[in-house]
Amino acid sequence: MTKATAQAHDHHHHAGTSAPASSSPPLSTGRSFVPPFAGFLLIVAGLIVCSLPDECSGAQRESQLRLGKAVNVFLRYGYLSISMKVISYNDSERWLFKEPTNNVFKGLDLLKTELYEVKPGIFNGDFHMEFCDNRRQLFQAYFRDFQIERLDSSWRAYTEGWHPEVAAKKLGIQSKYLERDEYCYVLVRVSRYRDSARFAKPIPPNQTIEPEVARKAQSVVVGDTTSAIQFMNQYGTHYINAYVTGNSLYQVFVFNKRNYGHVKAKLKSTGTLQVSKVDLYEHFAPWFVEHMGKIRCASGNASVEAWASRKLRLSYYVFTYSSLLKLHGDGALLRILSELLQNEAILQLDLRSLGVVFKDPAKRAWYREILDNYLKLWEVNM
Numbered sequence: 001m002t003k004a005t006a007q008a009h010d011h012h013h014h015a016g017t018s019a020p021a022s023s024s025p026p027l028s029t030g031r032s033f034v035p036p037f038a039g040f041l042l043i044v045a046g047l048i049v050c051s052l053p054d055e056c057s058g059a060q061r062e063s064q065l066r067l068g069k070a071v072n073v074f075l076r077y078g079y080l081s082i083s084m085k086v087i088s089y090n091d092s093e094r095w096l097f098k099e100p101t102n103n104v105f106k107g108l109d110l111l112k113t114e115l116y117e118v119k120p121g122i123f124n125g126d127f128h129m130e131f132c133d134n135r136r137q138l139f140q141a142y143f144r145d146f147q148i149e150r151l152d153s154s155w156r157a158y159t160e161g162w163h164p165e166v167a168a169k170k171l172g173i174q175s176k177y178l179e180r181d182e183y184c185y186v187l188v189r190v191s192r193y194r195d196s197a198r199f200a201k202p203i204p205p206n207q208t209i210e211p212e213v214a215r216k217a218q219s220v221v222v223g224d225t226t227s228a229i230q231f232m233n234q235y236g237t238h239y240i241n242a243y244v245t246g247n248s249l250y251q252v253f254v255f256n257k258r259n260y261g262h263v264k265a266k267l268k269s270t271g272t273l274q275v276s277k278v279d280l281y282e283h284f285a286p287w288f289v290e291h292m293g294k295i296r297c298a299s300g301n302a303s304v305e306a307w308a309s310r311k312l313r314l315s316y317y318v319f320t321y322s323s324l325l326k327l328h329g330d331g332a333l334l335r336i337l338s339e340l341l342q343n344e345a346i347l348q349l350d351l352r353s354l355g356v357v358f359k360d361p362a363k364r365a366w367y368r369e370i371l372d373n374y375l376k377l378w379e380v381n382m
Contacts, residue, residue, distance in 0.1 A: 065243060065346070067197050068108040069101035070236035070354055073148055077378050078160035085345045086158065087142065087170045088296040088305075096245060096346060102235050104357060106208040112200040123334045125192040125246065125341075127327065131264045132185040135178050138171070138252070141187045145348035148238060150368065151375045160382040172294035177254045183290060184260035188324045191248035191298075192341035196348075198242035203356050205364070217357050220367065228370040237371060238351035247301070247341035249308055251324045252293035253284055263288075280328065286319045295322055299344035307340060 073080070076099070081087055083099040130141040139162075143155035151157065159167070168175035177183050209217070213235055220227045255263065263283045267275060286292055295308040311333065312326045327333050353371060358364035
């Protein structure tokens, strides 16, 4: 997978570097044994999702996208986009984050945090395109900025539950182009950042935790899997370490392998910003691509999508079509888009393991081993 990226400004884009990425997710480090039989997943699901009622009732449930809040990634593994506004779908309701969260840490306001720097007069965001050799890389590209610590392929936590029809609708393309392995894709996206927060450093092991969480952590016994799972069910598996919110427009171009190889080689050799508009438009025109996806808005904002469909239309020979590439180098359109893309979607999210809660190094290592095992089970069997 190759990503060409540029910082979006009012008048031009600064050139980015093309960086090759692995065509497959990183291999497991082999830290722990994963049972090879799929039937075990039923047991996993039962342990992770259906904890005992008296274990769940004590935790105060809420839903806040805030630094340090704890979440349980197993509750909706494969379907996290249901509870986090990260990609367009048929939902007109305005919301950002519905995933249940818990208060685990105390005194987080004393930790140093960093905010995204907003510079007046500039389109604060990012414009990039990613070359994806297959469907898996396309999903991976969309969720590249979503990280879940100790999960090798974080994007799967958002996409594994997608049927081709659902995935196609979210991505703005026809489902037949996801059902066969004969197509390649280019994801073009422009993102407008609105809000962000990040811990300057991960939460340290000596951070104060809520008294009830401390008591539950004490009950976790090294060698006792059930005690670790009960802790996850009650308080979560990860905490929010960083996030960026705002909104984005994206478009998927579907190619046959031959044309895809030609475009990829062309842009890799010349660079996205060095190629002429004529060449750029021609390589992403209806007669060269197999299928041109609709321009979608990450938040699903129909008004923004309608604006894009009208204002980003290109007329080339006898064809008239909408393309995000019209934004390339157009300061006037970027200024308008900067106002249209409000704080309606999550653009980046970094989740870190709650293992830091355990003060005893042996118990912390045990918790992480259990977490690793179950994360790998879900990756293998979902």
